Amino acid sequence: MTGDKLIVLATGGTGGHVFPAQALAGELKKRGYRLALITDRRGDAYSGPLGELDAHTISAAGVSGKGISARISAVLKLMVGYFQARSLLRAMRPSVVVGFGGYPSVPTMLAASHLKIRTAIHEQNAVLGRANRLMAGRVDRIALSFNETDGLAAKDRERSVLTGNPVRPEIAALSGRAFRLPAGDGPLHVLIVGGSQGAQILGEAVPAAVAKLSAGLKARLKIEQQARPEQTKAxxxxxxKAGIDADVRTFFDDMPARLERAHLMIGRAGASTLAELTAVGLPAILIPYAYAIDDHQAANAARLSDAGGAWAIPQRDVTADDLARRLEQLLGNPSVLRAAAQAAARTGIPDATKRLADAVQGLSDGNGGNSMKEAA
Incomplete structure (x- = not known):
């Protein structure tokens, strides 16, 4: 019985790690599994399925981008976290431990590996994150969001499975929708999203670019933009001033509806953003965050751009004039937008939550599920 089996989730505190963990927790709970969470102090703020779990806090700290003394302190905290996690796992005796990256997952995943507990990691980006890179050679299953993932060793690919990156059920439900552009001179909806914190470059460059568009195009535009709090008024x-119909907010709590009516999105290239774009089948202009660790957003954007579903622009190359020319070309050419929407949809994996849960359940059942090698 699945109800007799415990699955432990180990995740960091950032949204990119937490969202897939939330989705997996919800799906495994439906399947009758008992669940527990091991995380750092940020776990106290979790809501939804994760917030309902039996949660255990361990010591953890990030190592990247710090001075020598801070790194030493972080390593010591991780060591303490390892022994805390080891003690917890010995007492809990889970059938599987699943990690979602981020340094808070490392102590738990190392402890599970040393205790010979079945393990899986989920990578959200097109570049294997540093925590997951550390664990890839030690775990039983590696769940990937992109078919081609940089940093994944050839020997580890045999234990990999393409699951995709889970999106919210409300967004997954939009999969398969027909992408429709307005007839004649109907309104064109452009959605600008900069991640959970907004993005300064989008607040500066996009309004300036839109102001340079032709009068006919400006009259049709319906802008919906997420802006940083300090930029919202500007x-x-x-x-x-440009005479544009715009809805500007610091946060959108109705993203499924906005994604459904949008004809084009402009935004960053985080893992969750790309998962949503491809699930919905929405073309986008992507401006990757230039300072992301291992430049993973550039890799994410390149995957979708190479597939024909987006246009990637390095942040250093973004100017109002060039962005205005790009918008004129795209918004004035429905066939190009439609083709990009179809390409984005072809790369999407709207059933990523089910695929990830199937892979974990396969480990729990002892059969390991299907690897990428076996699937081929």
């Missing part, structure tokens, strides 16, 4: 004023 962005609103810029659109008002």
């Amino acid at each position: 962005v609103i004023d810029a659109y008002r």
